[in-house]
Amino acid sequence: MKGYWYLIPVSVTLGFLTKNLMHYWLLGLFLIWILYLYHKQRLGIFPILISLIASLFFTWYIPSPTQLENTAPHLPDKKEYQMTGKIISPIDEKSHSIQFLLKDNSHDNTVQVVYFNGKHDTASTSGRIHSLKYGATCEIKGIMEVPDQPTNPGQFNYRQYLFGQGIHYQIVVNQLSGLKCSGSGYMHRFYKLRDMLTTYVVTNTSESTSAWLSAIVFGDDSFLPKDTIELFRRWSLSHLLAISGLHVGLVLALLYFILIRLLGLTKENAQWTILLFLPIYAVLAGGEPSVIRASAMGFVFIVINKLHMKWSVSDVLSFIFILLVLVDKYIIYQVGFQFSFLVTFGILLSQKWLLQDGFSFFQMLKLSFISQLIILPLYFTYFSTFQPLSIPLNMIIVPYFSFFLIPSLFILFILSPFKLIAAILSSLINVLQEYMLAMITYIDNSFSTSLSLGPLPLSITVIYYVIFFLLMKNLHYKNLTKAFGYGILLVVVLVSGAIKPYVSNVGYITMLDIGQGDAFVVELPHRKGVVLIDAGASFSFDSGEPTEKVYTQVIKPYLLSRGINKIDAIFLSHEDTDHNGSLSFIIDEFKVGAIIVSQFYELGEQEIDSLNKLGVELLRLNENTAVTIGGESFTILGPKKDRASSNSNSLVIYGRLGEKGWLFTGDIGVEEEKNILQEFPGLEVDVLKVAHHGSNTSTDDEFIRKLQPEYALISAGKNNRYGHPTQEVIDRLEKYDTTILRTDQDGAVQFRFKKDKEGTFYRQFP
Amino acid sequence: MYCLWCHEEIITEVHWGNLIHLYRPKRLCMNCESQLIKIQGDLCSICSRVSSVKKCADCLKWEDYEESPIKFNASLYTYNSFMQEVVAKWKYRGDYQLAKIFQYEFEKEYSKKFSFLTKKKPVVVPIPLSKQRMTERGFNQAEVLADFIPLQKDHVLERLHGEKQAKKTRYERISTENPFILRKSINKTVILVDDIYTTGTTLRHAARLFKGNGCPNVYTYTLIRG
Numbered sequence: 001m002k003g004y005w006y007l008i009p010v011s012v013t014l015g016f017l018t019k020n021l022m023h024y025w026l027l028g029l030f031l032i033w034i035l036y037l038y039h040k041q042r043l044g045i046f047p048i049l050i051s052l053i054a055s056l057f058f059t060w061y062i063p064s065p066t067q068l069e070n071t072a073p074h075l076p077d078k079k080e081y082q083m084t085g086k087i088i089s090p091i092d093e094k095s096h097s098i099q100f101l102l103k104d105n106s107h108d109n110t111v112q113v114v115y116f117n118g119k120h121d122t123a124s125t126s127g128r129i130h131s132l133k134y135g136a137t138c139e140i141k142g143i144m145e146v147p148d149q150p151t152n153p154g155q156f157n158y159r160q161y162l163f164g165q166g167i168h169y170q171i172v173v174n175q176l177s178g179l180k181c182s183g184s185g186y187m188h189r190f191y192k193l194r195d196m197l198t199t200y201v202v203t204n205t206s207e208s209t210s211a212w213l214s215a216i217v218f219g220d221d222s223f224l225p226k227d228t229i230e231l232f233r234r235w236s237l238s239h240l241l242a243i244s245g246l247h248v249g250l251v252l253a254l255l256y257f258i259l260i261r262l263l264g265l266t267k268e269n270a271q272w273t274i275l276l277f278l279p280i281y282a283v284l285a286g287g288e289p290s291v292i293r294a295s296a297m298g299f300v301f302i303v304i305n306k307l308h309m310k311w312s313v314s315d316v317l318s319f320i321f322i323l324l325v326l327v328d329k330y331i332i333y334q335v336g337f338q339f340s341f342l343v344t345f346g347i348l349l350s351q352k353w354l355l356q357d358g359f360s361f362f363q364m365l366k367l368s369f370i371s372q373l374i375i376l377p378l379y380f381t382y383f384s385t386f387q388p389l390s391i392p393l394n395m396i397i398v399p400y401f402s403f404f405l406i407p408s409l410f411i412l413f414i415l416s417p418f419k420l421i422a423a424i425l426s427s428l429i430n431v432l433q434e435y436m437l438a439m440i441t442y443i444d445n446s447f448s449t450s451l452s453l454g455p456l457p458l459s460i461t462v463i464y465y466v467i468f469f470l471l472m473k474n475l476h477y478k479n480l481t482k483a484f485g486y487g488i489l490l491v492v493v494l495v496s497g498a499i500k501p502y503v504s505n506v507g508y509i510t511m512l513d514i515g516q517g518d519a520f521v522v523e524l525p526h527r528k529g530v531v532l533i534d535a536g537a538s539f540s541f542d543s544g545e546p547t548e549k550v551y552t553q554v555i556k557p558y559l560l561s562r563g564i565n566k567i568d569a570i571f572l573s574h575e576d577t578d579h580n581g582s583l584s585f586i587i588d589e590f591k592v593g594a595i596i597v598s599q600f601y602e603l604g605e606q607e608i609d610s611l612n613k614l615g616v617e618l619l620r621l622n623e624n625t626a627v628t629i630g631g632e633s634f635t636i637l638g639p640k641k642d643r644a645s646s647n648s649n650s651l652v653i654y655g656r657l658g659e660k661g662w663l664f665t666g667d668i669g670v671e672e673e674k675n676i677l678q679e680f681p682g683l684e685v686d687v688l689k690v691a692h693h694g695s696n697t698s699t700d701d702e703f704i705r706k707l708q709p710e711y712a713l714i715s716a717g718k719n720n721r722y723g724h725p726t727q728e729v730i731d732r733l734e735k736y737d738t739t740i741l742r743t744d745q746d747g748a749v750q751f752r753f754k755k756d757k758e759g760t761f762y763r764q765f766p
Numbered sequence: 767m768y769c770l771w772c773h774e775e776i777i778t779e780v781h782w783g784n785l786i787h788l789y790r791p792k793r794l795c796m797n798c799e800s801q802l803i804k805i806q807g808d809l810c811s812i813c814s815r816v817s818s819v820k821k822c823a824d825c826l827k828w829e830d831y832e833e834s835p836i837k838f839n840a841s842l843y844t845y846n847s848f849m850q851e852v853v854a855k856w857k858y859r860g861d862y863q864l865a866k867i868f869q870y871e872f873e874k875e876y877s878k879k880f881s882f883l884t885k886k887k888p889v890v891v892p893i894p895l896s897k898q899r900m901t902e903r904g905f906n907q908a909e910v911l912a913d914f915i916p917l918q919k920d921h922v923l924e925r926l927h928g929e930k931q932a933k934k935t936r937y938e939r940i941s942t943e944n945p946f947i948l949r950k951s952i953n954k955t956v957i958l959v960d961d962i963y964t965t966g967t968t969l970r971h972a973a974r975l976f977k978g979n980g981c982p983n984v985y986t987y988t989l990i991r992g
Contacts, residue, residue: 003778042788
């Protein structure tokens with residue numbers, strides 16, 4: 001079995017995919033492969049049996065998403081609930097909330113506890129918060145709920161994310177009296193130490209250095225600016241922020257050097273010290289899968305060496321994989337786990353190719369190339385877009401991190417008691433970091449050529465990996481011409497994925513569920529045009545300013561998942577936040593051709609300035625004019641005159657798409673509806689966007705009677721405080737047999753149509 | 767798995783080349799394997815000895831006596847000192863298992879060199895040992911090698927007892943009488959298999975017998991070219 005242990009992680013992975021994607025042929029493929037190897041005498045009977053048993057065992061063992069849902073014990077949902085259990089995670093303390101995991105004593109299942117600190121918390125109550133410790137026994141009182149499901153296509157699946165960690169319920173504690181904890185566990189010391197060290201770092205070094213220090217030394221990136229984290233993610237540099245094998249390797253090298261050269265320890269003792277240090281470091285560095293993987297590998301290699309045993313690297317990697325999965329069957333759902341093992345395995349397989357020409361920048365490029373390409377389909381699944389230029393960028397940034405930043409931050413940490421030296425080193429790091437960030441930002445602004453494919457279909461993923469395998473195999477055997485051919489083919493596959501929407505004759509009109517507010521995305525067949533009708537946002541109750549939440553959680557993920565990075569036009573019905581609040585975020589990150597508003601839409605000078613600066617055209621349209629986008633005409637039916645109220649002044653848009661007449665009404669009232677009937681008799685409306693989220697100030701009986709729409713679209717927030725849509729409006733629509741599609745109940749609603757053909761509506765929750 | 771020669775443990779590292787289509791289990795460690803040198807470069811068209819001209823001096827000398835009874839000889843390895851040690855242990859000291867070292871390569875080289883004959887359904891004939899030598903050694907190395915080839919085998923040759931070839935000088939070898947007896951004539955193409963081709967006398971003796979008894983073509987295939 002030696003040398004063949006990697007068959008087990010392969011079987012685990014295929015079992016996981018089989019259950020997740022419900023494609024049982026994947027497991028079948030594995031069995032056929034194993035039997036083929038047996039037939040060809042490549043494998044003895046022992047590895048065959050182990051692999052077969054493992055594949056069956058792990059397919060049974062790893063929970064599938066549906067299984068997760070079904071096995072969730074039935075607890076009262078949305079009700080006050082009391083439970084006793086043990087804290088089994090470090091306490092995640094943020095400015096507005098405290099989160100931790102609690103293992104329920106009676107049901108033996110894990111619950112995520114969230115406590116939102118209000119402002120009323122005083123020092124006298126902070127005692128309760130301090131009693132929150134790893135391993136403490138707690139009595140919790142709060143509202144029990146099942147984590148939210150995504151209500152929009154492309155949206156992050158929080159429920160599955162938590163289910164993937166074995167967490168089926170979330171309990172929201174509103175009052176501090178709902179948290180009663182005492183005692184602590186053994187592991188608490190380590191988490192406490194980690195907290196103390198980060199606090200020490202934050203208080204003792206300058207702000208920008210400490211943010212990097214806690215990210216890179218302790219794996220806690222919460223002090224880094226969000227923009228930086230997002231920038232690193234965009235350019236596939238996040239692995240540098242998370243503690244990965246690279247860090248652990250460097251730390252070990254540094255430690256080994258210090259122990260032997262500076263402290264004069266024998267090699268023997270230095271190795272023992274490192275063995276002791278590794279598990280502690282894994283915990284201090286945050287215990288992410290990549291840290292555990294890297295530390296465990298270091299640990300095992302030293303032990304193997306000490307015992308004079310010989311094992312192949314792939315075997316050691318496989319053992320650690322198997323061990324982690326056995327300890328935590330949910331771990332395979334974690335992105336960090338998937339990336340870490342896949343990249344390590346890819347590098348391992350490419351060793352010969354990597355070591356061909358000694359250490360050089362070319363080698364760094366190869367390393368970057370393998371690491372990025374082996375996870376590319378996963379990358380599209382999770383992030384929708386990929387920057388091809390991140391491969392050469394990694395080649396530059398990775399050495400900078402490896403040879404300068406990471407070692408110097410560790411040295412800075414060690415030297416931090418010596419204020420003067422620390423200050424000098426810290427300012428040196430700061431200067432270089434600024435240059436580095438400025439460079440990445442410059443590249444981000446000037447050379448951004450992102451490939452937005454959205455999640456790849458399984459067929460493309462399979463084709464991708466087959467070609468990637470052939471490419472790497474030919475590189476391994478130095479068949480450069482063939483390898484080049486497969487390289488080209490790989491690019492062709494990706495590009496064909498990118499042009500798919502341009503070839504496809506299917507169009508989409510999507511009413512996104514953004515809570516209480518409007519956001520429609522119209523994608524014409526053959527990607528002739530992408531049009532947004534309204535782009536609302538939620539707003540913070542403190543300042544009244546729009547928040548990024550709707551944009552980052554709904555609109556952006558949807559657009560990226562559809563491979564959209566250019567929008568031809570955005571119609572804004574009127575200037576309320578629930579209709580236009582996400583505009584500023586969109587024009588910042590997407591190429592937007594034009595903003596189309598009514599002649600009465602009020603725009604501040606600042607807003608006009610920023611539109612000009614970003615080269616976004618501003619179009620003010622009068623009633624009874626039309627604009628053609630991608631060959632489809634959108635007619636403006638109002639407002640005719642200034643009614644001095646933003647709602648009444650809403651832009652009314654009419655278009656024919658998928659053999660249906662669509663009327664988008666913004667937030668107009670009964671008066672404006674009457675006006676439309678008067679001005680445009682004989683208007684054919686099949687799909688009506690019900691005005692003002694279904695408020696009873698619109699959707700007049702006469703309006704529905706005359707138009708007789710087949711479908712009514714209502715975008716309203718779940719349990720919104722305005723009571724939208726009102727029963728009156730619902731009754732009225734039902735009276736005329738109109739099918740009602742509403743975001744608060746159906747989630748996002750999507751109309752899919754083929755060019756010049758009838759289409760069909762799909763609800764997010766059928 | 768342990769190296770059949772030096773008994774070091776063999777650790778197979780997986781790479782893109784053997785990930786899907788695993789390699790057969792290795793018999794030798796990397797270090798020992800690297801000491802087996804395959805015959806490469808320009809070879810004599812008849813005896814497969816490394817030679818810059820089409821026919822080497824040896825084969826030209828043979829042609830003074832007769833037209834070569836052998837169409838051509840194919841061999842796999844050179845007879846370097848490592849190979850000499852391996853052969854000594856295998857053949858003379860009876861380490862039967864060592865043959866496995868050569869199994870896959872011997873079979874592979876066979877299909878590379880002789881696959882063009884497949885249609886003619888050739889017969890593989892291992893060079894036999896004399897009865898006395900067989901009792902001494904317990905196995906015939908040529909037969910072991912012939913068994914690696916997935917073809918019909920025919921043991922039609924018999925060998926009279928004589929001095930070991932290895933103990934003779936070149937002149938003695940060339941001028942010896944034919945030690946073989948052909949028990950049955952074969953009128954199909956024959957591939958003679960032996961462990962080593964040194965001067966070619968043994969193989970030529972056998973080939974001559976076949977040719978003289980109605981066999982159209984005789985090829986020879988040996989593990990080593992001395």
